[in-house]
Each structure stands twice: as C-alpha cells, then as structure tokens.
Amino acid sequence: MSAIIIDGKQVAAGIREQLKHEVAGFVAETGIQPGLATVLVGGDPASEVYVANKRRSATAAGLADLHVHLDGAASSDEIAQTIRELGENPAVSGILLQLPLPGGMDSGPLIDLIEPFKDVDGLTTTSAGLLARGKPGLRPCTPSGVVALLDSAEVPLEGAEVTIIGRSELVGAPLAQLLIQRNATVTVAHSRTRDLASVTRRSDIVIAAAGVPRLIGEAHVRPGAAVIDVGIHRTPQGLVGDVDFESVSRVAGWITPVPGGVGPMTIAMLLRNTLLAARLQHG
Ligand code: NAP
Numbered sequence: 001m002s003a004i005i006i007d008g009k010q011v012a013a014g015i016r017e018q019l020k021h022e023v024a025g026f027v028a029e030t031g032i033q034p035g036l037a038t039v040l041v042g043g044d045p046a047s048e049v050y051v052a053n054k055r056r057s058a059t060a061a062g063l064a065d066l067h068v069h070l071d072g073a074a075s076s077d078e079i080a081q082t083i084r085e086l087g088e089n090p091a092v093s094g095i096l097l098q099l100p101l102p103g104g105m106d107s108g109p110l111i112d113l114i115e116p117f118k119d120v121d122g123l124t125t126t127s128a129g130l131l132a133r134g135k136p137g138l139r140p141c142t143p144s145g146v147v148a149l150l151d152s153a154e155v156p157l158e159g160a161e162v163t164i165i166g167r168s169e170l171v172g173a174p175l176a177q178l179l180i181q182r183n184a185t186v187t188v189a190h191s192r193t194r195d196l197a198s199v200t201r202r203s204d205i206v207i208a209a210a211g212v213p214r215l216i217g218e219a220h221v222r223p224g225a226a227v228i229d230v231g232i233h234r235t236p237q238g239l240v241g242d243v244d245f246e247s248v249s250r251v252a253g254w255i256t257p258v259p260g261g262v263g264p265m266t267i268a269m270l271l272r273n274t275l276l277a278a279r280l281q282h283g
Pocket of ligand 1: 142168189196212264
C-alpha cells in the first residue's frame with residue numbers, strides 16, 4: 001500500500017486565494033483594511049524567516065503589514081508596552097508575538113496582554129478557555145491547520161480514534177479540544193506514555209507533535225491510518241518531521257510530508273484568523 005500524500009502547500013494556497021477574495025470583500029464593505037502586527041524581538045535567524053514568511057503572505061492576501069521589530073535587549077516592560085499600544089491601535093486587527101523570546105524570557109504573561117479579539121495566534125489564556133468551553137473565539141493556527149488538512153483529504157473525524165503525540169499548549173492540547181468538538185475519540189500521548197506504539201496502532205488517525213525526529217515508524221501505524229506530521233527539524237540532510245516518511249508512507253492511508261504538510265497551513269490559518277479578528281472588531 002502507498003499512502004495518499006496530503007499536499008499542505010496546495011491546500012494552503014487554495015485557502016490563501018479564497019482569503020484574498022474575502023479580504024477584498026471586507027475592504028469594499030467596511031472601508032477598513034485588516035492589519036496584522038507581527039512582533040519580533042531580537043534577531044534569531046529562524047524567527048526572522050518565519051516572520052518574513054508571515055508578512056509576505058499577509059501582504060499577498062491584502063492585509064496591512066504592521067510589523068514591529070524590537071531590539072533583542074528589549075525588556076519585558078518594553079515588549080508589554082508595545083503589545084498594549086498595538087491593542088489600542090484600531091488599524092491593528094491581529095497581534096502575533098513571535099516565539100521564542102530571546103534569553104528564555106517568559107512569554108506567557110506577555111501573550112496574555114494581547115486583547116482576546118486580536119489574539120490571532122489563539123494562545124492567550126482567554127482564547128484557550130473559550131476553546132475549552134467550545135465558545136466562539138480565535139483558535140491556535142497549527143491545530144486549526146491540522147484539522148483543515150484532514151478535512152481537505154476527507155478523512156472522517158466523527159467517531160474516529162485519534163492519537164495525538166504531544167500535549168503542548170501550542171499544538172497537542174488545543175488540537176485535542178478541536179478534535180473532540182468534531183466528535184473524534186481522542187487519546188493524548190506524551191513523554192510518559194507507556195508503549196506508544198500500542199496506543200498509536202489502534203488509531204485511525206495519528207498526529208505526531210512530539211518534536212522528536214522520526215519518532216513514528218512503520219510499527220506505530222495501523223495499515224490505512226491517516227498520519228499527520230507536525231514536527232519540523234533541521235538536519236544536515238534537510239528538513240525532517242516526527243514521522244519516518246519513507247517507511248510510514250508504505251503502510252498509512254494518508255500522510256503529510258515535511259516540508260509541505262502542516263507548515264504552510266499554519267500561515268494560512270493565521271491569515272484567516274486576522275480576517276476573523278477584523279470581523280469581530282468591525283462587525
Ligand atoms: P513541545 O512544547 O516541546 O511539546 C512536545 C510534546 O511532545 C510534549 O507534550 C512532550 O511530552 C511530548 N513528547 C516529547 N517526546 C516524546 C516521546 N518520545 N514520546 C511521546 N511524547 C513525547 O513542542 P511543540 O511546541 O508542541 O512542537 C512539537 C513539534 O511541532 C516541534 O517539532 C515543533 O517544531 C513543531 N511545530 C511545527 C509547527 C508547524 O507549523 N508545522 C508549529 C508548531 C510546532 P511531555 O509533555 O511529557 O514533555
């Protein structure tokens with residue numbers, strides 16, 4: 001068996017194209033151009049690349065690029081002041097604080113300064129609470145992207161057995177909530193899970209978000225299962241994920257590649273959230 005490859009690049013391009021029209025419609029209707037404020041602190045090369053991609057995609061979708069670059073030596077108070085100012089600025093629909101912050105600075109209190117209706121990364125405590133309660137709000141981008149990818153491939157979620165490997169606030173935990181709301185039966189595995197393979201092998205869908213290169217191999221996957229790889233690792237051989245693509249694609253029914261799987265969806269969901277945030281603010 002050879003798995004169907006779920007092409008995240010293609011799905012994300014379709015969403016971005018659709019969003020372009022929706023943004024143009026919003027501008028025509030309200031006279032307001034939604035704006036995305038990306039906040040980058042310092043000069044971490046990987047973060048610079050991520051932010052540049054987000055800004056480029058935002059501009060291409062017709063959003064205003066309201067980027068702020070703070071010096072790597074900026075204090076927590078200075079970052080907080082920037083976030084408050086962006087919160088008060090009506091031109092700013094969405095605020096994204098690029099993580100990680102330099103010097104291991106605690107990002108939690110700063111993220112919680114983002115107004116929930118401008119929280120396009122969906123990471124504030126308020127957004128997490130709204131998600132947990134199943135109330136409307138801005139959802140985290142990577143988990144939303146995973147669900148959108150599964151939907152694009154028409155992988156059934158209702159009643160499906162899903163194992164998510166990873167329970168982080170960024171990926172695993174919110175993804176579990178999203179899938180429960182889609183009536184999947186969700187197991188969340190983590191570093192203390194005993195016998196991971198026995199858990200994943202009984203699943204219709206396996207989502208790897210552990211941050212461990214090639215953790216998931218052929219022996220972890222039931223034939224025909226859908227395997228979504230959230231992991232990204234730079235290696236001398238190029239980018240790899242948490243899934244051993246070559247062996248797993250022989251047994252899985254669907255699989256996402258790295259690169260070109262979940263990654264492009266994260267940005268597409270960020271753009272979608274920015275338009276949604278503008279709608280929340282301007283009716
Ligand atoms: P994280 O905060 O480090 O969380 C990793 C999770 O995986 C933890 O819950 C951890 O368990 C669990 N884990 C670690 N080793 C494990 C093992 N051997 N077996 C089972 N579970 C294990 O990472 P994250 O922020 O969620 O990110 C996960 C991966 O996704 C990373 O590779 C990251 O680069 C990637 N990522 C990609 C995108 C994208 O756009 N494609 C976006 C975000 C993140 P404990 O809780 O017990 O420690």
